[in-house]
Amino acid sequence: MNNIISVSYYTFLEMVRNKVLYVLLFFALFIFVLGIAITQMTIGDNLDIISDIGLGTIEIFSTVLAIFLGINLVQKELTLKTLYPLLSKPLSRTEYVLGKFFGMIFLIVVEIIVMSLIFLVLLHVYGGPERLIAYLPAIYTIFLQTATIISVAVLCSTLTEPTVGGILTISFYLIGATSYNLVYAITHRTSENVAKVINTLRYILPDFSHFNIKDNLVYGRGLEGLHIGFASFYALFIVLIVLSLSVIFFNTKEIN
Amino acid sequence: MVKPIEFKNVSKTFRHPMKVWDRIEAVKDLSFSMENGEIAGFVGHNGAGKTTAIKMMMGFIWPTAGEIQVNGKDPGDPDVKKSIGFLPERPYFYSQLSGMELLSYFGKLTGIKGTVLRDRSEKLLRRVGLFDDRNRKLSGYSKGMLQRIGLAQALINDPQLVIMDEPMSGLDPIGRREVKEIIRSLKREGKSVVFSSHILADIENLSDRVLIIEKGLMKHFGTVPEIVPPDRIRYKIEFNAPDEMKDAAFSLFKGIRVVSNRFVIDCEDLDDFNVKLTSIVQKGYTVHDAGGVYPSLEEIVFSQSGEVAS
Structure with a gap:
């Protein structure tokens, strides 16, 4: 256990000093400028728009960091x-x-906390800092989704070179992000038998719709109590499976 | 007594990087064992199989055939690593960590903590001449400095067995001398050392036994005198004679020469040596030096491979 902690800590230290902070700085500027610009141009509740952009940006930046740092790990x-x-x-x-x-999880946690603080400042400017408390479940599920992406990136990193690993990890993300809607759309436009096959795929393919509760929270549609629990279980399930594969592959890999 | 390293009929083949069905035999039927407290030097050309053998003894890769034991255990066993230090060829470390942080990191992995770890890290940094640069990021270290910090991390757990792949590579003459002194001091402390090098003089100066490897095959393993083919040993006698007998001494053998006021005669072989030595002694001349002159390791390797090792 001590060894895992040591490797995690120094992995974090190495990465956090390796220009990751510049990405965060870029994010801070991006979210401020974009948020202010959009609220000037649109009609509607500025706080909703800022919330939508803020949570969306946290998700995108966490995903980008997870993929591009994870595949090189x-x-x-x-x-x-x-x-x-x-x-x-x-x-x-x-x-x-x-x-x-x-170590990578540690980095993502810190990154999400820093971005959430920037988001809080933005909410404060627009008069709704208390909303961040309501958005915490969404930030938590973004973290869960990112954790699954990190586990896949680690698996790819133990198996293949960064370019191929990057393509595989991005594919995992894209499949996860679109599988629910794709399956829904296809099953409603095809024969019953094909629909059954496609529906079965839902249980095999990653489905990030379990982690997507942003819209429900931003637009006040409410949240089922079990949703967070299921999302946690689902993420844990993926991470355990994928990490187990990583360990098996890495233990049989020749370090040449 | 458990041997630090033991190879029994070890072979290693790799898949050819370009031709899927072809195999490359990096090491062929390698058998040798080291004794405790000795320095063993691996010598061979690029691609001879030195690094492959070292990677197998570290458990990074596995033999295709044969058995390797390090301190009596499988090299992949993490327990074995507690008493091993390893310096890879052209070491590269985490560029964003400082020298001190790197030693702390690796020290913790070997189970050392707190003030013991700090004291040992500082002592090693002084030993390799990096104490003043201990808080600098490794990205700012030169190649030679990386080699030194690599040596320090290899010794952080006070290992009984130290394995080094090209430890003198990239060092200036002063650095090379310092590393050689560290290797000698490890032997004085009773530790066993394995190291590979292209520089034959370093191997010859430092090693108790030398393993010559060529195209994956072990050519020799032994002390330099042991591995010299008998016909490569030249015998020489140095003697002196009283002034009144100098003329007689000079005409005693064909080919006799005078060097530094002494008579020197080269012998064709051991029999010739014995005959000439007996004759010199019988005539009452004073023998100053007599014995075999061994070729250097470079001459041995040169004569076997037909080219000079770099």
């Missing part, structure tokens, strides 16, 4: 050969993979 160490001295210590490969994953 192990591969970069293989390419630069930083892995050799690390694995020459009494550290199992399982501890290494888990440490890398939790």
Whole structure:
């Protein structure tokens, strides 16, 4: 356990010093400028628009960070050969993979907290800082969704080079983000048998609709009590499966 | 007594990077074992199989055939790593960490904590000459400095066995001398050391035993005198004679020469050496030096491969 904590901490430290903060700074400017510009141009409740943009931006930036840092997590160490001295210590490969994953999770948590604080400032400017409390479940499910993406990025990083890993992880995200609507649209426009097959796919393909509660919260449609619990279970399920695969693959990989 | 490293008929093949069905035999039927407290030097050309052998003893890759034991256990066992230090070839570390942070990180992984870790880190940083740069990010370290911090991290757990792949690579002459001194001091502390190098003089100066590997095959493993083919040993006798006998001494053998006021005679082989030495002693001359002159390791490798090792 101590080894996992050490790998996580130094993975976080290495990444947080590696220009990630510039991305956050860019986000801060982006969200402020965009929010102010849009509220000037549109008719409607400014707070709703700002909320929509704020939560959407937190999701996009978390996803981008998860993919582009995650796919390099192990591969970069293989390419630069930083892995050799690390694995020459009494550290199992399982501890290494888990440490890398939790280091990345740690980074995303900090990133989401920083972006939420920027979001809070924006809400305050538009007179609704108390809304952030109501949005916490949405921020939590964004974190859950990002955690699944990180686990897939780690898996790809143990298997293949960053370019291929990036394509696979982005595909996972796109499938997860669109599978619910795609399946819904296809099953309503096809024969009953095909619809059954397509419906079965819903249980295999990742479905991020379980994590999407932003609209419900921003536009006051309410939230079922079980939703957060199910989303947590669903994310945990994906992460456990994917991380187990990563550990199995990495334990059988020759570090050449 | 458990041996630090033992290879038993170890082979390793890789898939050819370009031709899917082809295999490359990196190491072929390699067998050797090290004794505790000795320095073993691996020597061979690029692609000879040195690094592959080292990667197998570290458990990074696995042999296709044969068995490897490090301190009596499988090299992949994390417990084995508690008593091992490893310096990879051309080491590269986390660029955003400082030298001190890197040692803290690796020290924690070996189970060292608190003031013990800090004291040991500082001691090692002084030993490798990086104490003043301990808080600088590694991205600002030169190649030689990375080699030194690599050496420091390899010693952070006070290992009994130190494995180094090209430890002198990238170092200036002073740095090379310092690393050599560290290797010697490790031996004085009773530790076992394995290192590979292209620089034959370094291998010859430091190693108790030398493993010559060529195209994956072990050519020799032993001390330099042990691995010299008998016909490559030259025998020489240095002697002196009283002034009144100098003329007689000079005409004693064909090919005799005078070096630094002494008579020197080269012998064709051991028999010739014995005959000439007996004759010199019988005539009452003073023998200053007599024995075999071994070729350097470079000469041995040169003669076997037909080209000079770099």
